[in-house]
Amino acid sequence: MSTLLRTPASVVWLVLVGATAVSWTLGTDNGLGPDTQRLAGIAILAIAFVKVRFIGLYFMELREAPSVLRGFFELYCAAVGTLVLALFLFAH
Amino acid sequence: MTTLVETESLSTPKRVPGEPGAWIFILGDMCVFAVFFSVYLVQRAHDPELFARSQEQLNRNLGALNTIFLLMSSLLVVLAVRAVRQDAHRHLAPYLFVGAIVCGVCFVVVKAFEYHEKIAAGITPETNSFFMYYFVLTGVHLFHLVFGMGVLSVLWRLAKHENPSGLHLAFIEGGACFWHMVDLLWIVLFPLLFLVR
């Protein structure tokens, strides 16, 4: 079993759990003022898309995939991440 | 001839995880959800106070708990796929897939409880715009998750073969990637609906 765990994906998993804890703390602290809340929101969303990228590269094994497939996924993370952040900040 | 090519290539040969066809499905679904995320944020911008107020009534702890359940299930799926590939560990794979399914069941139970909490408090998809998106987006995700659990049960069956064929392995990898997609979508949905305001 330990040989199964000896893979970069396990370390990535610990990072993902840690990032979830950070996001949850930032998201549940109700004492923040509106500007700090926005900053927290930016951080939380950015963290989310970093997590998405990790899942794709290490869990879905796209690190070893042909450039077209990996490229599309990386483009998705960058484009959708940017779009989500932009809409969060600037939509009205 | 082939040995020459192998020794000259220093990096691991690139391969598509699963089958190319599966990626039409996975990437396509991710794009559909990207549209959902965008539509939600545009609607939120029309009435940010309503959305922020309504969001306060969501149970963030249950949402975070569900995130942990899905992350655990994804790890189990990663380990299961690794196990299937190694003769020495293949016998562990079915148990690992079952573990992932159990995590999925936990997610469904928590979600059912969460929905029940809302409905008992008089909050339904028709209450307001925010709650429509909350119920619909988490509902569509839940549908994917249940479908994913069906896929995992197929993977569990395939993992019991002593000598899985190339096609079996490709399907297992593709199915695993679908499950990771379900996890990945929740990783965005949870902060989007529950945390950011």
Added chain:
Amino acid sequence: MARRIEMDTALMKAALWTGVALVAAMIVSQGILMHFIGPPSPNLTAQELAQKFIARKGEIRVGCLVMCMFWCFWATWSMAITIFIRKMEKGYPILTYCSIALNGGGYVFFILIPMTWAVIAYRPETLDPAIMQIMNDWVWFDYLFTWPPFAAWMAIIGLAILKDHNLPTLYPRWVAYLNFWCAILIFPAGLIVFFKTGPFAYDGVGAFWIPFFIFFGWMVTMTVTTFQAIARRRLTLEAELDAAIEAEPSPSAL
């Protein structure tokens, strides 16, 4: 003695063309004649809705006659694909029988749609608008809320393709994954019961337009790939027949 392959390609292709006719008839009847692509808003008052039926009652009556005729072709089109499901599965034909059952019911849901519109347009001036509203709602629920048997069949097609034991396979494997995806994508049609306005009401982009384009786009894709499957299968059957004829002892050797 002339021998023929056991597949009548002309009839198989005709069955597929009936599906094309179904889609064409829908565009003409439901769209051009009746103006029902997309649906009237569920939020209209009964009076406003009644007016729509009174104003276009002639077009609706004709359109429904046409649609009723062409929409029974769901049965013939789906059976062309079901024949291949039979060829893809081994042994007891569970997937085939599920397909027949699902599609045998499917065409009923299809033709109840124009039939109901025709009934509404039969006496629209004297029929109580409240009753017309219920019947119109019923039609759109028949159109959209009944997505499950179709999604179930899409999943069965996908499953059959992945389990295809033929060499070469009758369909490329990506068609299986496309079917699974389409099955999931038409799910939002089920959300119409919760909303009278917005993207998931029965005139909304999420519950009507997306499933509508997915479903008919899927029909077109399945038609094209099944034509290709017929061509592929014909080659295989002809090769098998040639080989069988070669293997037979010639009359003079007896």
